[in-house]
Amino acid sequence: MTPLTELSIPSEKPYLLFDSESSPFERTPASPFALTDAFIDYAVRLKQPVLHFWSTKPLVILGMMDTKLPYLDTALTVLKEAEYDYVVRNSGGLAVVSDPGILNISLIFPEGDERLTITEGYQRMHHLIEQTFKSYGKSIDAIEIPDSYCPGDYDLSIDGKKIAGISQRRIKGGIAIMIYISVTGDQDARGNLIRTFYEKGLSGTTTKWTFPHVRPSSMTTLEEVFGMPFSLVQVKQSITMTIQNLTTQLSLGQYDQEIEKNYLEGMEKMKKRNEKVL
Template sequence: MLYTLLPPLPTRHTPDQILTEEQGWLRDCARDGQPRAHLWQAPQCLIVTRKDTRLPRYQAACEQLAREGWPVHVRDSGGTAVPHGPGILNLSLLLPRTAADLAHYYRLLGAPLLALLGEHGLEGSYDFVPGSFCDGQYNLVIEGRKVTGTAQRWLAPGQDHGGAVLAQAMLLVAGDVNEGTRMASRFYELAGGELRFLPDTSTTLAHCIGWRGSEEQLVAQVQRRLQARLTGN
């Protein structure tokens, strides 16, 4: 499948603003049936779910984490808290609703990412990784460690549209993934939740291919390759 690639948003946009923009694009997709793709990055932060905002010490946790350089933002899709930052590339697919099962959309989301890993000589697969943040059946995994987390949000059919699906993936290209894992656990510790995540359950593309260059350069290279795969150009 080929996608219309959405233009990058201004760098001043916060993750909350980016995710709100995607909700508008999702409604557009529901109305015109045109699949879209959005590639984006966020500064260092944690992105949590609506459910997490109901934890007993949520507000206090947000204030403390902001002081520690990890501001908290909220998304509408499911899962758990996840770390974001300069080494993480996010892919959002906005898809017309044509099937009734989650697996169909997760496989559409995973297809370009698995192909990208294959370009680097890596064999990825879908699997659970117990102890990882936002664990799920449709993690992309390399040698037992998560390299991509995934989530979905469905827009129900309305009077003027047939519904749409937002499928999101975060590709761990580079950076200190154990530190991100630790901070996701710290959110739940501070907020009064029970979830905790284990170190060494996730990995990065940079680690898997033995990258020795600039992490920023690798992220830019991966973004260009994904753009080409998504648009056919």
């Protein structure tokens, strides 16, 4: 694996930290994705990396492929009855759950003549999470957990159970590497929700698209796997300390007018996307 230190922005460029808890914008299901695009532009303009923490109310984040379910309306009813909102994101993948027990992290980098490969982007995030939790004495593996929700080559797992999933988005000369980490909460209930979503959405129909057969016990939380209480605040602090140890200092990012402009444009795009596919 290529170490994070070898893939980093030069040390004189501090990471710019943003947290959804202090965002000046209304927190809606679409806002993290509009913000991601705005932060990519921000990182490119300032030629500095961005670290963005965000969490949500109960929300199912859908991928474009999920909109191909033959009985999508029935599947969405499952989410509504469970009191989960939903949104179709602007990056790849399939359905994942976000709620107050899940921490979402975005690492955003400007790209110059040398672009990160897709694999290098995943490696960078994997290494960050590995280093953050190495003192707990368990290996964090990057391998697909096929019966998890939104399975992928860089699922992060401990003792064979998935704790996190990673996706990427590349636009405007920058790249965002995004991860959700199941920190605490009822992971079996999350898995059952997505399993039922697909069961109702397919209703026995065979399609040309492949959807996961979710086995809830294939996934877990940090709290469960380490056998101790965790909070999102605690994990945020650990992540920021790791970045400071591996790279450079952190500075608070500033919500300038360009971020607001790009955010509002991104929100409009997300609105149109969701109106079109849902």
